[in-house]
Amino acid sequence: MPGREAQMHDWLEGRCGLFGFSLVPASSDASFRRYFRLHLPDGETRIVMDAPPAHEDCCPFVAVNQRLEAAGVHVPHIHAQDLERGFLLLEDLGDRLYLGELDEASADRLYGEAMDTLLRIQRADASGLPDYDRALLAREMALFPDWLLEVHLGLDLAPAERRMLGSVFEHLIDNALAQPRVLVHRDYHSRNLLVCDADSPGVIDHQDAVFGPITYDLVSLLRDCYIAWPHERVAGWLEDYAEAAVAAGLLDEVQCARLPEWFDLMGVQRHLKAAGIFARLCHRDGKAGYLGDIPRTLGYILAVAEWRPSVAPLAGFLERRVMPALQAA
Numbered sequence: 001m002p003g004r005e006a007q008m009h010d011w012l013e014g015r016c017g018l019f020g021f022s023l024v025p026a027s028s029d030a031s032f033r034r035y036f037r038l039h040l041p042d043g044e045t046r047i048v049m050d051a052p053p054a055h056e057d058c059c060p061f062v063a064v065n066q067r068l069e070a071a072g073v074h075v076p077h078i079h080a081q082d083l084e085r086g087f088l089l090l091e092d093l094g095d096r097l098y099l100g101e102l103d104e105a106s107a108d109r110l111y112g113e114a115m116d117t118l119l120r121i122q123r124a125d126a127s128g129l130p131d132y133d134r135a136l137l138a139r140e141m142a143l144f145p146d147w148l149l150e151v152h153l154g155l156d157l158a159p160a161e162r163r164m165l166g167s168v169f170e171h172l173i174d175n176a177l178a179q180p181r182v183l184v185h186r187d188y189h190s191r192n193l194l195v196c197d198a199d200s201p202g203v204i205d206h207q208d209a210v211f212g213p214i215t216y217d218l219v220s221l222l223r224d225c226y227i228a229w230p231h232e233r234v235a236g237w238l239e240d241y242a243e244a245a246v247a248a249g250l251l252d253e254v255q256c257a258r259l260p261e262w263f264d265l266m267g268v269q270r271h272l273k274a275a276g277i278f279a280r281l282c283h284r285d286g287k288a289g290y291l292g293d294i295p296r297t298l299g300y301i302l303a304v305a306e307w308r309p310s311v312a313p314l315a316g317f318l319e320r321r322v323m324p325a326l327q328a329a
Helices: 002-014 059-070 107-123 134-152 159-177 216-222 231-247 253-283 288-304 309-328
Strands: 022-027 034-039 045-050 078-082 087-091 181-184 210-213
Touching: 002 045, 002 087, 059 078, 107 181, 107 216, 107 231, 134 159, 134 253, 159 210, 159 253, 159 309, 216 231, 216 253, 231 253, 253 288, 253 309, 288 309
Parallel strands: none
Antiparallel strands: 022 034, 034 045, 045 087, 078 087, 181 210
16 A cells, blocks of 8 residues: 555644654454554554554544543553554554463462453443444354355355344343443453553544443353463453452442353344354454354353353254355365
């Protein structure tokens, strides 16, 4: 995108007053956004977000960033912005993603810090954010049959299978809508959290925040599509969160008792959505690297079905039709 890079240099020099810098790619994104690390002559670094206006809108990122920063969340501070051209100059939070730092020794500390930060996110101002309503929850789960089953695997579903999916989807939506509602990051996982020297973790990729179910970000974190932990360990972290959420006034004791079921079923909704998105990234956007995460993602649903009978019909369908087709794909 040489035209974009020329515009970026013009903005950095003409609008931001920066000279003598160098730019190197910092990371890619599951969207049209690109990120560059800007090295200044004095050794300082910044991150430049390039979000082409024809494909991306920087305004939600800026608006959510301000809310989270005000709530004490370590999001990248915005040093300069050009919303018309789609450029942001951001604080550099480094490149130590949780995904590369998590291991048996570090997990309790890192997840503890991430859950502390999640409580701040959940107490942040959510007024005016899009509502995570029935229609949005349904559209997300539709990605599973539309992109994974039909486009990627080429499965022709029987009427009974479609009815089963519809029934399970309604149950999962009812579960989501029964929960206390908070600001939801919507992608709160190991690829969007960074280990920082101070105020760790740093939180990125929050532009899709909504007002929705309290367990959504928690299940994104603890049943991550990119790294899995034993059930017993996840249950311990869930108990830690529940205690802290009650102390913070986000849950009462009755709600706390329902938290494990809310958490499990919210995870099924998210993992159906994620599996569909991974297939869409491959077939629509040419990003096949996410296909390898689908078996782990669907594996969470199979595990939950062992103690949540309402998920059993979906799990049986996955075992009969989907997992064999994935292996053969």
